[in-house]
Each structure stands twice: as C-alpha cells, then as structure tokens.
Amino acid sequence: MAEVLILVEHSDGEVKKVTFELLTIARRLGEPSAVVVGEPGTAAKLIDKLAAYGAATVYVAESAEAASYLVTPQVNVLARVAASNTPAAVLIAASMDGKEIAGRLALRLGSGLLSEVVDLDSDGVASHSLFGGSYTARSKVVTGFPVITVQPGAIDAEPDEGAAVEQPVDVSAIDAGRNARITARQPADAGDRPELTEASVVVSGGRGLGSAENFAVVEKLADTLGAAVGASRAAVDSGYYPHQFQIGQTGKTVSPQLYVALGISGAIQHRAGMQTSKTIVAVNKDPEAPIFDIADFGVVGDLFQVVPQLTGEITKRQG
Numbered sequence: 001m002a003e004v005l006i007l008v009e010h011s012d013g014e015v016k017k018v019t020f021e022l023l024t025i026a027r028r029l030g031e032p033s034a035v036v037v038g039e040p041g042t043a044a045k046l047i048d049k050l051a052a053y054g055a056a057t058v059y060v061a062e063s064a065e066a067a068s069y070l071v072t073p074q075v076n077v078l079a080r081v082a083a084s085n086t087p088a089a090v091l092i093a094a095s096m097d098g099k100e101i102a103g104r105l106a107l108r109l110g111s112g113l114l115s116e117v118v119d120l121d122s123d124g125v126a127s128h129s130l131f132g133g134s135y136t137a138r139s140k141v142v143t144g145f146p147v148i149t150v151q152p153g154a155i156d157a158e159p160d161e162g163a164a165v166e167q168p169v170d171v172s173a174i175d176a177g178r179n180a181r182i183t184a185r186q187p188a189d190a191g192d193r194p195e196l197t198e199a200s201v202v203v204s205g206g207r208g209l210g211s212a213e214n215f216a217v218v219e220k221l222a223d224t225l226g227a228a229v230g231a232s233r234a235a236v237d238s239g240y241y242p243h244q245f246q247i248g249q250t251g252k253t254v255s256p257q258l259y260v261a262l263g264i265s266g267a268i269q270h271r272a273g274m275q276t277s278k279t280i281v282a283v284n285k286d287p288e289a290p291i292f293d294i295a296d297f298g299v300v301g302d303l304f305q306v307v308p309q310l311t312g313e314i315t316k317r318q319g
C-alpha cells in the first residue's frame with residue numbers, strides 16, 4: 001500500500017488535534033506515516049498517541065537544534081523522507097507554519113501544492129476553499145508528490161490501530177540551512193482559555209464591540225462556554241484585541257464545533273478563517289449583515305443586550 005506522509009504538529013509533549021485529523025484523512029490514500037521533528041525525547045512522548053490513530057511508521061528526526069530554527073528543519077526532513085520513500089502524498093496542517101512548510105516543500109520537490117483542503121477522496125481529488133470560502137474547487141496534483149495542506153477541524157479524527165514502527169532520520173537534515181535563528185520565544189497569553197485553533201468553541205468579537213473594554217462581554221460568554229476568544233481584523237486594527245487572536249485570511253483559521261460571531265459583519269476575508277465551523281451563530285444589529293448568509297442561527301439585535309442575557313441563561317442552566 002502506498003505510504004502517505006503526515007507532518008506531526010506538537011507542543012509541550014502533546015500531539016495537536018489536527019495531527020489526528022491528518023492521520024485519519026491520510027488513510028483514504030494509503031498507509032499513514034508520521035514525521036516527527038523535535039528535540040531529543042520528543043517522539044517517545046508522542047508515539048503511542050500516533051499509533052492510536054493509525055501511524056504505521058514514525059520517522060523521527062530529533063536534534064537539540066530542532067527548535068532553534070523557523071520552519072527549515074521540518075522542510076528539510078520532509079524533503080529527505082519524501083525523496084527516499086516516494087509517498088502517495090504529503091499532508092500538512094493548514095496552520096501558519098504548516099502553510100509555509102508546504103509551500104517551501106512543494107517548491108523543493110518540484111511538486112504540485114493544494115492548499116486549505118477541506119476534503120480528500122481516495123483517488124487524490126481534493127476539495128479546497130477558494131476566495132474566502134465562496135467557492136469550493138476540486139483539484140488533483142499531477143506533478144510530483146502531492147503536497148496538501150488540510151484545514152484544521154475540516155474532518156473528524158477517528159482512531160485506528162497502527163504499528164508506529166520508529167525510523168530514525170539523519171539529523172543533518174535538521175542542521176542544514178541556518179539563515180535565521182530563533183533567539184527567544186514569548187508564549188501567547190490566552191490565560192486559561194483553550195488554544196484558538198484547537199478549541200471546539202470559539203466566541204469572536206468585531207468592530208461592533210466598540211472598544212477594548214467592551215471585549216469583556218465576549219470573554220465572559222467565552223468563559224461560560226469554555227471557549228477560546230477570537231477577533232476580526234477590524235477589532236484588532238482598532239486596538240480592541242491582540243493580533244494573535246485575529247481570525248481570517250490574514251489571521252488564524254479555525255473550524256470549531258461552534259463559532260459565535262458578535263458584532264462581526266462577515267466580510268469575505270473574515271469568513272476565510274471560520275466558514276468551515278460546524279455551527280455558526282451570529283449576533284448583529286444589521287439584518288443585512290453578510291454573516292447571516294452563512295450563520296446557522298442568527299439574532300438581529302444589539303449585542304450589548306443579547307449577549308449578557310445569553311451568558312446569564314447559560315450560567316443558570318449550568319446550575
């Protein structure tokens with residue numbers, strides 16, 4: 001059976017949810033193999049979890065230097081494994097880093113690239129979002145090893161037993177290419193809230209909030225639901241909320257079970273980052289706001305009246 005390489009996203013010894021989704025979708029094309037790039041001891045913490053989602057082989061590239069460079073180590077390792085294994089495809093999360101890795105890898109391999117795929121057939125035909133989700137295109141790579149970025153949350157992860165046989169990769173693949181070095185890391189401060197791209201519920205605020213202080217309304221509802229907080233670019237540009245929480249074409253892509261949009265008009269660039277959410281709820285005082293075109297449930301009203309009532313009702317029901 002053809003091998004399908006997936007790049008493992010991990011942090012603090014935990015496999016990110018999107019990796020399980022990649023392993024699940026990879027099984028449609030062939031036998032999934034996971035590629036782990038990290039510091040020494042990383043793979044040992046991840047391997048059982050990768051096996052539980054069907055990884056047949058786990059390629060391990062570990063080096064003390066792995067976290068010292070931007071995306072070069074992952075590109076180098078994937079290029080090396082792909083060149084010697086002729087995979088049916090390479091699947092990478094459509095995260096900030098993942099998109100950069102995929103672009104560089106496709107160029108390196110002389111391969112076609114499909115980005116932001118939301119579904120993938122067993123014959124390699126992919127569905128992917130175009131123009132902020134206004135169109136779904138179906139396409140297939142015909143040159144080289146297909147390199148495909150998959151939208152986080154686009155499909156549900158399903159467990160499957162895999163042998164997860166460990167294969168070391170020569171770490172000189174990591175050490176090659178040192179044009180930029182990471183000198184410090186500042187963890188994003190999201191408090192106790194879940195990480196935005198991993199959260200199953202996201203509550204977002206837009207320019208309709210009117211001020212940074214008013215974002216407390218968004219945070220209160222988010223905390224009641226155990227949700228992450230997001231923001232539109234207009235809210236970020238107005239200084240209401242930090243850029244790391246921006247959702248959309250030039251921000252993060254999320255695909256939670258529930259997305260609540262408060263005071264967000266629903267511009268195409270915002271939709272690009274959230275339109276694959278399973279259920280979308282919008283509160284907007286303008287009945288013509290485009291967000292209502294994609295909302296499953298919409299409330300036309302002033303968010304400052306609607307949201308506190310909603311938060312209060314949920315709190316009451318939680319007992």
Ligand code: FAD
Pocket residue numbers: 205206207208209231232233234235246247248249250251252262263264265266267268269270273283284285286289301302303304
């Ligand atoms: P607005 O469009 O101003 O909408 C505010 C909404 O709040 C309105 O619909 C209004 O009716 C409603 N409202 C106001 N007061 C209340 C109230 N009291 N109660 C209820 N509703 C109320 N945008 C992004 O979000 N993410 C991106 O990544 C992004 N990337 C971009 C990239 C490019 C190249 C460009 C050109 C634009 C990008 N944008 C992005 C900007 C995008 O085009 C919109 O300008 C932006 O999304 C609008 O944000 P908004 O909906 O918060 O603000």
